[in-house]
Amino acid sequence: MHLIIHHWDTDGVTSAALLVRALNLEEFMNLTAPIGEFRFDGRIWGAIERAEKLYVLDFNVPHEVEKVNVPTLFIDHHTQPKINNPLVEQVNPSLEGEYCPSNSLVLSEHFGIWNAWSALGAVGDIGEKAFEIEAVDKLLRKANLSRAESLRLVELIDSNYIAMEREAVEEAVRVLLENSVRDLLEYEPWVRKAEAIREAIENAVSSVEERNGFAFVEFESPFNIISKVARKLVWEHGHKGAVVVNKNFHGKAQVYFRISREETERIEMGEVIARLKELGTNTGGKREVLGCICERGKIGDVLTIINEYLG
Numbered sequence: 001m002h003l004i005i006h007h008w009d010t011d012g013v014t015s016a017a018l019l020v021r022a023l024n025l026e027e028f029m030n031l032t033a034p035i036g037e038f039r040f041d042g043r044i045w046g047a048i049e050r051a052e053k054l055y056v057l058d059f060n061v062p063h064e065v066e067k068v069n070v071p072t073l074f075i076d077h078h079t080q081p082k083i084n085n086p087l088v089e090q091v092n093p094s095l096e097g098e099y100c101p102s103n104s105l106v107l108s109e110h111f112g113i114w115n116a117w118s119a120l121g122a123v124g125d126i127g128e129k130a131f132e133i134e135a136v137d138k139l140l141r142k143a144n145l146s147r148a149e150s151l152r153l154v155e156l157i158d159s160n161y162i163a164m165e166r167e168a169v170e171e172a173v174r175v176l177l178e179n180s181v182r183d184l185l186e187y188e189p190w191v192r193k194a195e196a197i198r199e200a201i202e203n204a205v206s207s208v209e210e211r212n213g214f215a216f217v218e219f220e221s222p223f224n225i226i227s228k229v230a231r232k233l234v235w236e237h238g239h240k241g242a243v244v245v246n247k248n249f250h251g252k253a254q255v256y257f258r259i260s261r262e263e264t265e266r267i268e269m270g271e272v273i274a275r276l277k278e279l280g281t282n283t284g285g286k287r288e289v290l291g292c293i294c295e296r297g298k299i300g301d302v303l304t305i306i307n308e309y310l311g
């Protein structure tokens with residue numbers, strides 16, 4: 001059995017479909033990881049045991065790939081170490097210091113297969129910046145897809161992982177293989193999912209309270225929309241920053257804190273991240289954002305710390 005493990009986003013899904021076409025695979029199995037977790041779980045390891053050939057696409061898990069015991073083709077574009085496992089062929093332009101915006105483009109280059117999926121992977125990973133890439137622009141024209149339609153297709157394909165539906169992500173590869181990209185624009189299960197996600201984002205944004213230039217939003221949703229809500233509040237609504245809380249994300253709490261470029265002069269995000277980690281939360285981020293997952297009972301402690309930095 002040929003087994004494909006791919007990232008859950010549009011770049012991962014299009015890469016899997018491209019691989020199936022490139023190799024003309026009649027029978028294959030494709031799996032994605034538990035959404036949000038960069039690891040192989042028991043379900044994936046079980047499938048690897050039965051696989052004669054493994055493909056890992058756009059999924060940055062070098063530590064897992066080092067452990068596999070079947071011939072593997074590992075195609076990626078993320079920065080990662082060279083794999084030592086002799087069973088693994090690693091294709092990744094970043095090993096030579098080359099930047100590549102999407103895995104779909106790496107895979108297309110490797111196999112010489114170019115179509116709308118190659119372009120959609122790039123639109124998925126870097127958004128409108130992908131339209132500046134000549135190859136992407138050309139492929140979209142050839143497929144008779146406008147820029148707006150390509151962004152919409154990404155929204156539809158990504159709706160599966162934003163809704164945290166692992167099996168729907170996996171099914172998406174078959175859906176791509178069995179439908180033209182134009183028909184996907186009307187693919188009912190995705191259209192409905194994307195609509196529900198849009199509504200959840202708008203509901204959250206509309207419940208905003210403002211204090212001292214900062215936006216505060218609390219909501220409950222099974223959708224992983226917290227970063228999109230914060231981005232909207234800061235980038236589109238012009239707040240100095242946003243504190244967003246999803247009080248019930250599959251039984252846990254999610255807290256997201258984003259600040260504007262100017263506020264990074266005043267707020268040392270690295271320090272906030274370190275203090276939240278001390279609380280025993282799972283927190284990460286960079287200069288402008290932090291994301292935190294914690295027990296629901298810890299929301300108060302997390303917000304107390306963030307509040308200290310708002311001035």
Ligand SMILES: [Mn+2]
Binds near residue numbers: 058102
């Ligand atoms: Mn990617």
